[in-house]
Amino acid sequence: MTTPADVHDVRDPALPGRLLEAERDELLPLLRSRSADDLALPVAACPGWTARDLLAHCAAAFTRVLEGRLEKGVFTAESNERDIAERAGWDVPRVLDELERGMTGVGPLIARADGVLDLLALGEWVHAGDLRETFGVPGAYAGAGLVHALPLLAQVTRVQDHLPLHADLDDTDAPLRLGAAPGDRTPARYIGPAPVLVRLYGGRATAPSGYELAGATAEELSLFGW
Structure with a gap:
């Protein structure tokens, strides 16, 4: 793998979308294969959250971008907990479908945000690593x-x-x-x-x-x- 030394100098607006699409193709099959017990495991990087909670948070974050619901106070601890609670009654396939839809669709919206939402894409990718680590999958923050x-x-x-x-x-x-x-x-x-x-x-x-x-x-x- 080669990483150019000069990527620092120019923003690539399509980069967040490429990252999320690549991660979608690896992560979703893994998630759909996990048991209910796996999804109930605590996530060490996110104290108080289970793997299912983390999935709900990530899916909700993408949906907020897709729907343009990025009002003041979004992505605070309180907002994240509300998003998770809203999905508490959903079955797991519905949460995963929302996550897949988000990872597929938010790239162009992030690209047009002039860098404001680039951190969101990176953060969700780090969260995918958190999930792999929770499940004991090798290469948690690689792939x-x-x-x-x-x-x-x-x-x-x-x-x-x-x-x-x-x-x-x-x-x-x-x-x-x-x-x-x-x-x-x-x-x-x-x-x-x-x-x-x-x-x-x-x-x-x-x-x-x-x-x-x-x-x-x-x-x-x-x-x-x-």
């Missing part, structure tokens, strides 16, 4: 979507003016530049696997070994308030 997730991560961190970071990844041929253009702060440096980098930016716990991070703390990298 076919990683080739799209890495440049999207660079894109999102640039739009957010996040701290600059230079990543030398074990599983790509070129370094990845993330965050703001270098200025007063010397870019931080990461060396290690791409999935661990995703975990760090996602605020997910990771083993203290297996990667090197200098010039920043793991807490500083986190993009999400989960």
Whole structure:
């Protein structure tokens, strides 16, 4: 897998949609094969939520975008809980159908949002990793979507003016530049696997070994308030 070093410089509006479509094709068959007991498992990355709750949250988020219901206060903890409660009486196939419809249809809407919703696509992909980890599936934050997730991560961190970071990844041929253009702060440096980098930016716990991070703390990298 090759990640161009200059993806930092230009926003690709179609990138979030490509990521979600690639993830849809991998994730939905996995979800449709899981038992009710699997969907009742707690998700470590989302305290208080089961796998089914997380599915309901993701499906609802996409539906809000499709329906243009992005009013002030959306995606807060309270809003997320309301979305989950609204789907509590749905059967699982209905939730999965909503999720599939969203992952298929939101790409063009995110593309037209000038970067405002790019983080939503990245966040939902990280949540897919949360589900894989909950089910004990290997490669939780990797898979076919990683080739799209890495440049999207660079894109999102640039739009957010996040701290600059230079990543030398074990599983790509070129370094990845993330965050703001270098200025007063010397870019931080990461060396290690791409999935661990995703975990760090996602605020997910990771083993203290297996990667090197200098010039920043793991807490500083986190993009999400989960």
